[in-house]
Amino acid sequence: MKTFNNKNFCLMLFSIAAITLLASCKKSFLDRDPQGTYTSDTYPYPKGSGPFDSEIFATYDILRSYDASGSGFIAATGIRSDDADKGSTPTDGPTSLEMDNFNITTSNVLANDLWRGYFNIVNKSNIVLDKVAKDLDPGTPAESKVFAEAEAKFLRGYAYFMLVRLFGRVPLIDKVFDDPVAQSNVAQSEPAATYTLIESDLQFAGTNLPLSWDPSKFPGRATRGAANGLLAKVYLTRQNWAAAQSAANLVITSQQYNLSTPYDDIFKETGENSKESVFEIQATANLTEKRSFGSQFASIQGVRGTGIWNLGWGFNIPSPQLEGTYETGDPRKARTILYAGGTSVFGEVVPTGLPNTRYNHKVHSNPATRNALLDNFSYWMNIRILRYADVLLMYAEAANEVGGTANTTAALDALNSVRKRARGTTPGILPDITVTDQAQLREIIRHERRVELAMEHERFFDLVRWGIAGQVLQNAGKNFVTGKHELLPIPFAQIEISKGVLKQNFGY
Structure with a gap:
């Protein structure tokens, strides 16, 4: 099983009187300390905290x-x-x-x-x-x-x-x-x-x-980028376009985030707290504590089956309306919708005869992790609350609403950077948008938000604010x-x- 960044900042309620001095952690996923637990290197409290x-x-x-x-x-x-x-x-x-x-x-x-x-x-x-x-x-x-x-x-x-x-x-x-x-x-x-x-x-x-925290100690703690990114969303909700553009721009120019993480990888365990992540809710597990430091978010949406495919409750399935909204060849569709009878991003063949024909692929965990933890229910999966692509699309929306030639150009640049990452190395799909009419570009940006952020708790609030x-x-x-x-x-x-x-x- 692959290893990835240690999460020894666990965001869990604990009593100072009960703090245990722990030995330094290994890098293996299974050896990660519950976040919020001090180690011998960080007691009584870490530098910067x-x-x-x-x-x-x-x-x-x-x-x-x-x-x-x-x-x-x-x-x-x-x-x-x-x-x-x-x-x-x-x-x-x-x-x-x-x-x-x-x-x-x-x-x-x-x-x-x-x-x-x-x-x-x-x-x-x-x-x-x-x-x-x-x-x-x-x-x-x-x-x-x-x-x-x-x-x-x-x-x-x-x-x-x-x-x-x-x-x-x-x-x-x-x-x-x-x-x-x-x-x-x-x-x-x-x-x-x-x-x-x-x-x-x-x-x-x-x-x-701070612009960032030490990722070896504090992955997931709120940063300046998380605050300004969320503030941009607040301003968009209130249609304060110039303020939204400015707040999103603070995140963009901070140089803390980028689109280098392939879309397929963002939602894997190995994609947690990547350069795409502006804020995500942390979760972890090990063989001893499989669920105490985790979340039911992925389990509630996991494939509802039997045996090794008994992965969750099967709630929140992609709709036919979402299925039909993707442009031809858009790879984000396959990463968002996991089909019964299809193949997962990890190469598993999903059985047929399940209660539903579609499931949320973005919360599907790595079978290697499930096997290592002897648990199918994915409590260890982080919850992506704010991604960098979301910030870029907020910037594009706000810039288009502010208007003017320079802002239209800026909106297109932000929009097309998201599309470029989505198409990857596949030629002939998701071409750059060149439309400059404000009303037409508004609808294009709205559509891009839908497909980029599908199944990520944005769509209902977007529809209301629009x-x-x-x-x-x-x-x-x-x-x-x-x-x-x-x-x-x-x-x-x-x-x-x-x-x-x-x-x-x-x-x-």
């Missing part, structure tokens, strides 16, 4: 929890879109089916999972910020305090960006409450106020986070109601906890 690590790691840990990146995340970002269907068997996953058909009730447990997961990240981030603000120890390195504040604000900004897109009006909680009951009774704020906090948090993070969700999703046969289904319902369980302070979204 600091005494706030336990709270920061606890916050990262929630990112890969079931509430934040499990079935709810997959259903809300993927199954609701026209790129995916529920999958699995007809009677399996009724709450995911509600998402697929837009028959979503206020008691949908997946919506409640998302609410809890992202507010948990908000609360943990606030704990970090509170600890930093109250730290008067003259021995605390100033750099550690700045990095901790920036990292916590990045995580809080990400969590609130998810919450405002999922639910619209949400409580704005930016401090630690001594009384948990009081925190449960915070009224909802308008989205504009939430976006103001998100932008402020990400601006601070984008200025104060204002075309109703038209597109109704055409795909979904029961989408414009003015209602752009948002999930406020979970009834949360309204009960708030004693009626929280108010339901329109139409529910």
Whole structure:
């Protein structure tokens, strides 16, 4: 089995009192330490990090929890879109089916999972910020305090960006409450106020986070590029085109990222934290701890079969609409859609007779890793949250909307760099785009986002921010109601906890 970068920064909740001094790690995947565990070389805390690590790691840990990146995340970002269907068997996953058909009730447990997961990240981030603000120890390195504040604000900004897109009006909680009951009774704020906090948090993070962390110690920690890339997406969502272009350009000119990773390799275990990666949620496993430090993200979407092909639940399968949208010969189609009876990127022949004919190829793990770990369920697979190609396409979209000859040229350059990587060495496919008409180029960029980022939790949010969700999703046969289904319902369980302070979204 191939080896690749050690991940000994594990983003998991742990007690400082229980820290074990570990020997230095080998490079083998199976020997990777759980991220967030100190080693004899990094105790009491690594250079460039600091005494706030336990709270920061606890916050990262929630990112890969079931509430934040499990079935709810997959259903809300993927199954609701026209790129995916529920999958699995007809009677399996009724709450995911509600998402697929837009028959979503206020008691949908997946919506409640998302609410809890992202507010948990908000609360943990606030704990970090509170600890930093109250730290008067003259021995605390100033750099550690700045990095901790920036990292916590990045995580809080990400969590609130998810919450405002999922639910619209949400409580704005930016401090630690001594009384948990009081925190449960915070009224909802308008989205504009939430976006103001998100932008402020990400601006601070984008200025104060490091350009990079030591990859041998801290792969996956938020960087300046991650903050500015996410900020670009926030600005795009609010149609602040010039600011989006500027934020994306900060990532591009940082020289930290490039498109050197072949598209086929991005989603393999060996492609984790590559030059393509701007931010991804970390996961790992070994023979002793196969799932404790991992995520169910890949398993929920894995091929649903028997024996060696019992790889997961089979949810979130590529739709016929996605299947038909690729240009002739586009290699990204084969890397995105794994067909029953077809061949995987690792050379396996997929059996026929499965519950579904298509599965998400981007979450398919290496059989060598499965065999080595004696586990089929791929908890060790990282979750790609923000890729460099996404940043380039955001830049292209923003530049085209700003307009002008120079910006059109810049948009085409960014767009065509993504297409060039996709076509690889295959001649005659995915030719460079030369269209300069703004409206036509807008549609081309939108299409490129769809095929480049297919099955990567972007499509539904893109449709909503473009204002075309109703038209597109109704055409795909979904029961989408414009003015209602752009948002999930406020979970009834949360309204009960708030004693009626929280108010339901329109139409529910």
